[in-house]
Amino acid sequence: MASIWEYANxxxxxxxxxxxxxxxxxxxxxxxxxxxxxxxxxxxxxYRQGATVKIIYLHVPAALMAINAWLMMLxxxxxxxxxxxxxxxxxxxxxAPVGALFTVIALVTGAxxxxxxxxxxxxxxxxxxxxxxxxxxxxxxxxxxxAIENDDTxxxxxxxxxxxxxxxxxxxxxxxxxxxxxxxxxASVMRAGALAGDTAERVSNVYAVPLFICxxxxxLLFLALxxxxxxxxxxxxxxRALLMRERMA
Numbered sequence: 658m659a660s661i662w663e664y665a666n667x668x669x670x671x672x673x674x675x676x677x678x679x680x681x682x683x684x685x686x687x688x689x690x691x692x693x694x695x696x697x698x699x700x701x702x703x704y705r706q707g708a709t710v711k712i713i714y715l716h717v718p719a720a721l722m723a724i725n726a727w728l729m730m731l732x733x734x735x736x737x738x739x740x741x742x743x744x745x746x747x748x749x750x751x752x753a754p755v756g757a758l759f760t761v762i763a764l765v766t767g768a769x770x771x772x773x774x775x776x777x778x779x780x781x782x783x784x785x786x787x788x789x790x791x792x793x794x795x796x797x798x799x800x801x802x803x804a805i806e807n808d809d810t811x812x813x814x815x816x817x818x819x820x821x822x823x824x825x826x827x828x829x830x831x832x833x834x835x836x837x838x839x840x841x842x843x844a845s846v847m848r849a850g851a852l853a854g855d856t857a858e859r860v861s862n863v864y865a866v867p868l869f870i871c872x873x874x875x876x877l878l879f880l881a882l883x884x885x886x887x888x889x890x891x892x893x894x895x896x897r898a899l900l901m902r903e904r905m906a
Contacts, residue, residue: 665742667891674884681881688874696867703864712770713860713868718875720763720788726756726879727791727819727826730798734816744887746812747894749819750802751886755879757795764788787825794822808894 664670696714703710730752736745767785768778779785798818805811860868 662740662742665740665744667744667895670744671888671891674888678881678884681877681884685874685877685881688870688877692867692870692872692874696864696871700863700867706774709770709773710864712766713864714871716763716766716770717868718872719759719766721872722875722879723756723760723763723788723791724826725876726752726759727795727822729883730756730819731823731826734812734819737812738816743808743812743894744891746808746816747890748883748887749815750812751890752879752883753795753799753802755882755886757792757799759875759879760788760792760795764792791822791825794818794825798822 664673693714697711700711702708730749733745733749733752736742737749764785767788771780772778798815801815801818802811805814
């Protein structure tokens with residue numbers, strides 16, 4: 658089996674992404690259409706939340722991917738620090754706007770759900786607050802990349818920022834477990850016993866099946882967008898290098 662480090666070669670990465678992207682895009686579109694149509698049109702209203710419960714088909718997958726996007730950036734940043742592979746640094750840079758978009762979707766849909774359920778659009782709940790801080794880290798990460806002309810220096814500094822921001826990515830995932838206080842409910846999907854045995858606060862299978870399809874669709878969409886944006890970053894870096902050579906010639 659070919660070593661995974663072979664894909665640190667920009668040419669091999671771009672060629673592989675060209676082959677994989679159509680499949681990822683098709684699977685993502687299929688999963689999203691099936692999950693969202695099933696969830697919004699073919700599931701019943703909740704006996705307490707009414708039709709508002711269907712926001713989970715956008716909110717939960719977006720929130721999950723907002724956190725996982727940062728963790729993916731953490732891994733690729735560590736690879737850059739240890740092995741100095743430029744593709745990994747560019748992949749982290751490519752993932753940041755996608756993760757920020759998912760964070761915005763999670764915050765907005767959470768506010769839409771919270772207004773009728775809690776009576777307020779926003780509350781300084783531990784998970785909500787840590788999620789907002791995570792979004793600010795996304796903005797800071799992208800701004801830092803844009804502010805530094807030297808790509809290697811920018812990759813070094815943003816990797817350090819990514820390490821610091823990972824604390825809030827973890828807090829966003831486990832804030833409800835760390836603090837018993839707060840309006841946000843505890844984990845009801847991504848926890849042991851959520852679908853069998855333990856019925857406390859678990860999501861009913863009527864909602865869970867299309868929800869998992871939506872989560873798969875969001876994950877595939879994230880991968881497709883990151884691959885596409887990483888290709889763009891590699892090609893933009895190559896163009897800058899060629900332009901610099903022309904100026905020096």
